[in-house]
Amino acid sequence: MESDVGAATGRQQPRGKARSGNKGVNLGRFAPIVHHPMPATLEISESLIRENISHAVINVFETMLRCPISLCDPMESWPPPSTSASAEPQIVGAVGFLGDVNGLIYLYFQSSFAANCTGKMLGLDKREVEAGGATVVNDAIGEITNMIVGNFKNCLCDAGLPCKLTVPSILRGMDLKINATGHSIRYSFLFDAEGQHLVADIIMKGDQ
């Protein structure tokens, strides 16, 4: 499954202008993190993005799920051995932010990890989560994404870049590949939660 990023931000860039190296993240293979030089117009440093997303993910997981999670070292081997060979479906939560800064954040969960997070968040056991079906998991992952992106963008607001959240959406499928279009920069961060992995894929839109 392949999907183009941009529409959710409301400022889709003309196609064919993707930056060099903007290859998207194929979670089926867990492609390596691609770091790009920051354009001057965005004025947001990579370290600020790293710090903000790390704080947001850890805060939400520890507060709502009581689950320890940590940002993996960028030098850590990639793809993670526990997921690379997995044919498990993925569930991806997406929430955008619009305003003086525009972007979109995708959070990639393996389906078993998503179910696990749902159970922890709602106080349900595995059987109850299964009985609730995809709707319950989708809604929980949507809310986790909403909280994480909310935390992330609140830091941007407080840094003088006011913006608002979009409503969450969910992607489900095998071997998902999401491409960024237009003038945008992508950052990917891998998190480890007791052996299960979460990828935060951040797409910052540049000036028109």
Next chain:
Amino acid sequence: MRTKILTVDDSKTVRMIVRKVFKPYDCEILEAGDGAEGLTVAAGSPPDLILLDVTMPVMDGVEMLTKLKADPRLKAIPVLMLTAEGGRDHVLKIAKIGIRDYIIKPFKDEVLIEKAKRIVELKPFAESAPKAHSSLDPLEILVVEDKPAIVQLIQDGLKHTSWKIHGVSTLSAATEFCSGVKPDLVLVSLLLPGEAAFNLFRTLRAGAETKQTPILGLIVRTETAVRETALKMGFTDIVTKPIDMAALEARMAKLMNLDMSSRYFEAQKDVLVIKLPEVRGSAVLAEAGNYMKGKLAESVDNGIGKAIVDLQHVKSLEMELLQFLVHTRQACVDLGLLIAFVGNAVIISECKGFEDTRSWSFYESMDDAKSGLNKTTQDSRQVAAV
């Protein structure tokens, strides 16, 4: 008087978390999925507190808050924002419209409770819950349903209980009944003509005697929109047709705060008998399981050292029952209770087919089991004496 809290959030997850957080307190939780729905619910059944999200489809939280504060009937309702939108400027802008407090997601349960307590009174359930009824009390159950076959099905399905099942088919008949008898629980068809179910709900909630009466909506599984409306309005629960009578009975018993343990556990001199009824299902096993730990511990405390699981009336061995039996056996072993099983030919045969139960011994009657356990006790005493 129960504290009424309205949670307005497009995320069902957040609404479920709010329900979970306030569960230990005597609260009625109303739900709405967006601002427009929130205004409708607040107008229909004014809450003591509104928990309001910001980013929602149809009507966002800022618009709802603005409209709420512009409505003379609703503007006094305190609002606590519960949202992921937390930039300083944004919070200040919303604060100017008029809110009591602001919680930025993610949030800890205790923070939500603490902030809510500053606005409304929250009484723990233990202080406010009425004394538990016994399963033998003749409780009054009102069934409001215009299909006689459904009323009959419910009456037949519950005839083994001591409950009085009263069937009526219209709103006026239900209202008249409630004016004379305070029902302990109401079951009402959500598809009665003229939104009668919703009108009955409002009438009962407005009455001093019936404002806490559990009200269950009856509906076919496919009517999801009506079901959602009822839940958001504050119906205690929804029962889908076709009705699983065993599950309904267990649910009703729980909602009426009944002690149903006597259905499953009976102390007979020095033996605790654990009985499983012929009509079972996951709800029945769950209900029996809920009492298990307490009843076994109580028996040991009272000097009972033996337990007999009576499966004579059970017709087949499903996986859930198998797990229940394994769990029961282990719980008895952990507490040092001697355990024996009494089963019929089918159960004995089916237990031989599972690894966990293959080696279990069964007795064919309660008397045999009691004798067997007595013999085991005497033998162990003799071994100890030697």
